[in-house]
Amino acid sequence: xxxxxxxxxxxxxxxxxxxxxxxxxxxxxxxxxxxxxxxxxxxxxxxxxxxxxxxxxxxxxxxxxxxxxxxxxxxxxxxxxxxxxxxxxxxxxxxxxxxxxxxxxxxxxxxxxxxxxxxxxxxxxxxxxxxxxxxxxxxxxxxxxxxxxxxxxxxxxxxxxxxxxxxxxxxxxxxxxxxxxxxxxxxxxxxxxxxxxxxxxxxxxxxxxxxxxxxxxxxxxxxxxxxxxxxxxxxxxxxxxxxxxxxxxxxxxxxxxxxxxxxx
Amino acid sequence: xxxxxxxxxxxxxxxxxxxxxxxxxxxxxxxxxxxxxxxxxxxxxxxxxxxxxxxxxxxxxxxxxxxxxxxxxxxxxxxxxxxxxxxxxxxxxxxxxxxxxxxxxxxxxxxxxxxxxxxxxxxxxxxxxxxxxxxxxxxxxxxxxxxxxxxxxxxxxxxxxxxxxxxxxxxxxxxxxxxxxxxxxxxxxxxxxxxxxxxxxxxxxxxxxxxxxxxxxxxxxxxxxxxxxxxxxxxxxxxxxxxxxxxxxxxxxxxxxxxxxxxxxxxxxxxxxxxxxxxxxxxxxxxxxxxxxxxxxxxxxxxxxxxxxxxxxxxxxxxxxxxxxxxxxxxxxxxxxxxxxxxxxxxxxxxxxxxxxxxxxxxxxxxxxxxxxxxxxxxxxxxxxxxx
Numbered sequence: 170x171x172x173x174x175x176x177x178x179x180x181x182x183x184x185x186x187x188x189x190x191x192x193x194x195x196x197x198x199x200x201x202x203x204x205x206x207x208x209x210x211x212x213x214x215x216x217x218x219x220x221x222x223x224x225x226x227x228x229x230x231x232x233x234x235x236x237x238x239x240x241x242x243x244x245x246x247x248x249x250x251x252x253x254x255x256x257x258x259x260x261x262x263x264x265x266x267x268x269x270x271x272x273x274x275x276x277x278x279x280x281x282x283x284x285x286x287x288x289x290x291x292x293x294x295x296x297x298x299x300x301x302x303x304x305x306x307x308x309x310x311x312x313x314x315x316x317x318x319x320x321x322x323x324x325x326x327x328x329x330x331x332x333x334x335x336x337x338x339x340x341x342x343x344x345x346x347x348x349x350x351x352x353x354x355x356x357x358x359x360x361x362x363x364x365x366x367x368x369x370x371x372x373x374x375x376x377x378x379x380x381x382x383x384x385x386x387x388x389x390x391x392x393x394x395x396x397x398x399x400x401x402x403x404x405x406x407x408x409x410x411x412x413x414x415x416x417x418x419x420x421x422x423x424x425x426x427x428x429x430x431x432x433x
Numbered sequence: 434x435x436x437x438x439x440x441x442x443x444x445x446x447x448x449x450x451x452x453x454x455x456x457x458x459x460x461x462x463x464x465x466x467x468x469x470x471x472x473x474x475x476x477x478x479x480x481x482x483x484x485x486x487x488x489x490x491x492x493x494x495x496x497x498x499x500x501x502x503x504x505x506x507x508x509x510x511x512x513x514x515x516x517x518x519x520x521x522x523x524x525x526x527x528x529x530x531x532x533x534x535x536x537x538x539x540x541x542x543x544x545x546x547x548x549x550x551x552x553x554x555x556x557x558x559x560x561x562x563x564x565x566x567x568x569x570x571x572x573x574x575x576x577x578x579x580x581x582x583x584x585x586x587x588x589x590x591x592x593x594x595x596x597x598x599x600x601x602x603x604x605x606x607x608x609x610x611x612x613x614x615x616x617x618x619x620x621x622x623x624x625x626x627x628x629x630x631x632x633x634x635x636x637x638x639x640x641x642x643x644x645x646x647x648x649x650x651x652x653x654x655x656x657x658x659x660x661x662x663x664x665x666x667x668x669x670x671x672x673x674x675x676x677x678x679x680x681x682x683x684x685x686x687x688x689x690x691x692x693x694x695x696x697x698x699x700x701x702x703x704x705x706x707x708x709x710x711x712x713x714x715x716x717x718x719x720x721x722x723x724x725x726x727x728x729x730x731x732x733x734x735x736x737x738x739x740x741x742x743x744x745x746x747x748x749x750x751x752x753x754x755x756x757x758x759x760x761x762x763x764x765x766x767x768x769x770x771x772x773x774x775x776x777x778x779x780x781x782x783x784x785x786x787x788x789x790x791x792x793x794x795x796x797x798x799x800x801x802x803x804x805x806x807x808x809x810x811x812x813x814x815x816x817x818x819x820x821x
Contacts, residue, residue, distance in 0.1 A: 253672035254673075257672075274663075285656065294656075295652050295657050
């Protein structure tokens with residue numbers, strides 16, 4: 170995949186927590202259709218960057234621009250920062266490092282909630298059960314089931330989310346995020362705590378998501394996964410970007426080796 | 434925390450499945466049972482109690498939206514109940530003598546929706562600034578709201594007559610004179626009813642309860658309801674699923690408040706009297722107890738919880754009449770019941786999970802019709818194709 174258009178541009182992003190510099194003047198682009206990995210030691214600021222992109226935290230400085238086929242949106246700039254729900258509506262979805270599901274709801278309802286930004290019937294529709302509301306509900310159900318099948322959870326569609334096994338909870342979270350029809354998909358440590366078989370299935374799933382035409386930005390610690398799926402890798406250390414390039418190049422970069430292994 | 438795993442019981446499983454499958458029949462039987470009660474029971478006290486239970490069902494179902502659906506603790510619900518009652522009382526009191534077009538505002542059928550709107554209005558006004566607060570802070574603000582409403586009622590004498598209360602002269606009437614061209618075939622006079630006594634109110638409230646239950650069921654199974662559930666389960670995940678949290682919390686607050694308003698206006702007409710005494714903070718807690726006892730978020734549960742608590746009050750009042758001290762301390766019994774419930778059945782009498790587990794047959798048929806090749810939901814069998 171060699172598309173040259175940037176779907177997301179991060180320009181000199183800085184985030185301070187009190188006196189702690191979590192992200193320090195980081196700039197990089199995400200190109201349309203690629204799988205970009207964001208790696209770095211613990212505390213390097215990877216999740217903070219994710220939170221800034223999805224609007225959960227407000228950058229101290231810098232710009233984040235989203236460009237979906239000419240539809241431009243300023244997620245965060247000098248004047249304003251979009252709210253998380255607005256960012257999801259323009260086409261950015263994410264999963265969380267510590268899985269966040271709607272625990273007491275069924276799998277079907279979890280994914281149906283993901284359809285929220287792509288549907289619009291509200292109070293009046295719900296009470297009057299108009300024909301258009303019924304049709305919309307039908308569409309929500311259909312596409313929810315489609316995404317559940319896509320991640321392979323159709324066997325437990327009416328199960329309560331908290332009853333699922335760990336790996337399945339990850340996949341449910343992915344299905345819910347996909348249901349919002351993102352153009353850019355952020356995965357925060359998807360392979361954490363998974364056995365090699367589950368990891369293999371996950372890599373396969375991430376590739377299938379990319380093949381749907383969705384750009385994937387992933388934080389991952391498992392180097393095997395990173396090297397295998399990434400088109401490009403951005404490496405962070407102490408909030409600064411130290412490398413940016415294809416896997417082979419990054420693997421041999423002296424700064425990266427130093428960050429991970431230290432020097433003698 | 435250790436979680437006690439319930440012993441597997443075939444009959445329990447069977448019961449829970451049949452209950453959730455047959456919820457329609459449950460409502461149907463309940464409907465027939467309650468509808469014909471006045472035909473069999475002539476004891477007015479029993480009728481009165483059942484009417485009271487139904488009034489509280491409206492209140493409890495309205496409140497249920499906040500802690501049950503959206504997951505916020507609301508201690509000020511009685512404020513909206515009071516606003517509804519005083520909408521009715523002040524309108525009839527101040528416009529009672531007026532003739533002309535304004536007199537329409539003393540009509541029960543006009544006042545009821547007005548009370549709902551008024552409740553919703555104050556709900557939004559309270560909700561917009563305070564719903565940014567979370568958890569206990571929000572509960573404290575709502576508690577303040579209930580006290581504020583009570584103080585305003587007591588002190589604004591020109592509007593509410595303060596602690597003296599307002600006696601309601603007006604009775605709801607149903608004027609069907611405009612149907613005379615049709616009805617004169619079987620009745621010579623124009624149809625006009627004036628409601629007085631308990632039985633007409635029994636049917637008015639019964640009618641409103643049915644509407645409330647239908648509305649709640651529809652909300653629960655809609656995009657709006659799912660947005661509330663998402664907020665209840667995890668606010669951050671809800672935000673990242675594209676739900677505008679503030680907006681949906683305010684909507685929840687407004688709808689809940691409007692049901693409080695409706696119940697309040699009916700209460701004022703039924704008891705023909707509105708005074709600040711009826712809207713003490715305690716009432717809020719009582720309604721909240723009904724919701725918690727039945728099972729937060731579960732509509733049949735809330736109905737059951739309300740029935741148990743309200744009728745228990747009356748039962749205690751009747752049976753313990755010789756010992757007034759025990760009657761006054763009946764709230765101790767409530768406390769004991771709630772503690773026992775929290776120990777043995779923390780999710781309520783009819784927990785939400787029991788009600789909502791099964792997929793409705795309509796959903797099954799839709800999924801089945803989508804694409805026969807792709808997934809047979811009824812047998813649970815996977816029919817995956819490689820091309821997808």
